[in-house]
Amino acid sequence: MSLTFSKINASAATLTKNRTEGSVVPASGMCVTCVDGCIGMCEIGKSAYRGHExxxxxxxxxxTAAAEKTYPVDYSHFNIMGTAVGAHGIEPDSDKAIFPAVNLEIAFGHDKGIKYRCPWHIPGIGSTNIAKNNWEGLAIGSALAGTGLTIGENVVGMDPEAVIKNGRVVDTADLKRRVKLYKDHQRDGYGAIIVQANVEDTRLGVQEYAIEKTRS
Ligand code: SF4
Incomplete structure (x- = not known):
């Protein structure tokens, strides 16, 4: 039996459709008959007409967008059976096993110096407007919850107020704002604000700038 996990070459994310929706080649995601004169409704066709859009x-x-690919395994296939592998929770006493007694704290890092009140972390949300326009909620909410938040790639490169001298960043508006919003609401040292970096960030010295200039 062979399976394909490819999807058709069209998505609501890019506002594209196959011309022959009921007959699509699994390997390419293209219509079974790609026709001369199609105005380009699938991703391949639309790319040819509309390019970067x-x-x-x-x-x-x-x-925001998520992946449509159907993976052979997903989280619904797993059961968490903590006790079976030696994890024991609170005493099985109805007066003690109450919601306020739940403790989800974790500590990690080489010296366990990073503490989260809850074991989750929001991954890199970077230079897009969706991140910028919603940063107050993300930063303040994560900080108050004592969890982690990542500033994604290229925030400095896309900041029109960033000051860059000799190829290195010396001042920013957006990166400073993002870090400050988080740190102003962080409590008792829980949680962490992380700066992710791509090649451009690394060349601009964004990590060094973030550590030296936005920590206080
Ligand atoms: S360009 Fe070809 S594959 Fe794409 S929608 Fe048109 S006919 Fe189908």
Whole structure:
């Protein structure tokens, strides 16, 4: 038996459709008959006509997007059976096993110096407007919850107020704002604000700038 996990070459994320929706080649995601004169409704066709508009989910700056691929395994296939592998929770006493007694704290890092009140972390949300426009909620909420939040890639490179001298960043507006919003609401040292870096960030010295200039 062979399975394909490819999807058709069309998505609501890019506002694309196959012309022959009921007959699609699994390997390519293209219509079984790709016709001369099609105005380009699938991703391949639309890319040829509209170019860069198909790179990002649309409407740009207003949406977040998730993967549509059907993976052979997902989280619904797992059961957490903690006690079976030696994890024991609170005493099985109805007066003690109450909601306020739940403790989800974790500590990690080489010296266990990073503490979270809850074991989750929001991954990199970077230079897009969707991140910028919603940063107050993300930063303040994460900080108050004592969890982690990542500033994604290229925030400095996309900041029109960033000051760059000799190829290195010396001042920013957006990165400073993002870190400050988090730190102003952080309590008792729980949680962490992380700066993710790509090649451009590394060349600009964003990590060094973030550590030296936005910590206090
Ligand atoms: S360009 Fe070809 S594959 Fe794409 S929608 Fe048109 S006919 Fe189908």
């Amino acid at each position: 198909v790179i990002y989910p649309q409407p740009f700056g207003m949406v």
